[in-house]
Amino acid sequence: MDKTLQTTLAESIRTIPDYPKPGIQFRDITTLLNQPRAFRRSVDELVHPYAGTGIEQVAGIEARGFILGGAIAHQLSAGFVPIRKKGKLPHETVRIAYSLEYGVDEMEMHRDAVKPGQKVMLVDDLIATGGTAEGAVKLLQQMGADVVAACFVIDLPELGGRAKIEALGVPVRTLIAFEGH
Numbered sequence: 434m435d436k437t438l439q440t441t442l443a444e445s446i447r448t449i450p451d452y453p454k455p456g457i458q459f460r461d462i463t464t465l466l467n468q469p470r471a472f473r474r475s476v477d478e479l480v481h482p483y484a485g486t487g488i489e490q491v492a493g494i495e496a497r498g499f500i501l502g503g504a505i506a507h508q509l510s511a512g513f514v515p516i517r518k519k520g521k522l523p524h525e526t527v528r529i530a531y532s533l534e535y536g537v538d539e540m541e542m543h544r545d546a547v548k549p550g551q552k553v554m555l556v557d558d559l560i561a562t563g564g565t566a567e568g569a570v571k572l573l574q575q576m577g578a579d580v581v582a583a584c585f586v587i588d589l590p591e592l593g594g595r596a597k598i599e600a601l602g603v604p605v606r607t608l609i610a611f612e613g614h
C-alpha cells in the first residue's frame with residue numbers, strides 16, 4: 434500500500450480519547466468525509482479490486498456504512514442494501530442478533546433486498562471485534578447472497594475481527610490499521 438494513501442488516511446481520521454466511554458479511542462471518520470481527497474481516495478481504494486467483478490449489491494451497515502457504501506455502490510454501478518438497527522425498516526424484514534462488547538443487539542434488512550446467488554459486498558467504516566460485520570454477513574448469507582468481500586476503511590487488528598469474517602468464507606479488505614481499542 435502506498436505511503437500517500439496511509440498518510441492521507443492517518444491525517445484525516447480524528448481520534449477522540451475515552452469516547453463514548455473510558456478506554457475507547459474513538460476513530461472519527463467525519464473528518465475524513467469532510468476532506469474531499471480523503472473521502473474520494475477511501476472510496477476509490479475500496480472499489481478498485483472489485484471493479485468489473487460483477488458485484489450486484491453493496492450492503493452498508495447503519496450509519497457510517499451508508500455513506501461509504503452509497504458512494505461505493507455508485508462507483509460499481511451496483512444497488513445498495515441498508516442493514517439497520519431493528520425497527521427502522523418499513524417492509525418485511527429478516528433479523529439477526531449480534532454481539533456487542535457488552536450484551537447483544539439486533540439488526541435487520543428487508544427480506545427482498547438480495548436475491549439468492551447475488552454477489553454482494555459488505556461495507557462499514559471500521560472493524561473492531563467483528564461482531565457487527567459477522568451479524569451482517571450471516572444475515573446476507575441466510576438470504577442466499579454470495580458475500581464476496583467485506584470492506585472497511587479502518588481495522589483494529591488487536592480485536593481480531595478479521596478472522597471472524599474470514600471464518601465465514603468472506604475475504605476482508607481494510608485500508609489502515611490502528612493499535613488498541
Ligand code: AMP
Nearest residue numbers: 458459460559560561562563564565614
Ligand atoms: P465491532 O462489532 O466490535 O467490530 O464494532 C464495529 C462497529 O462499531 C462499527 O460500526 C464501528 O463504527 C463501531 N466502532 C467500534 N469501535 C470503534 C472505535 N474505536 N471507533 C469508532 N467506531 C467504532
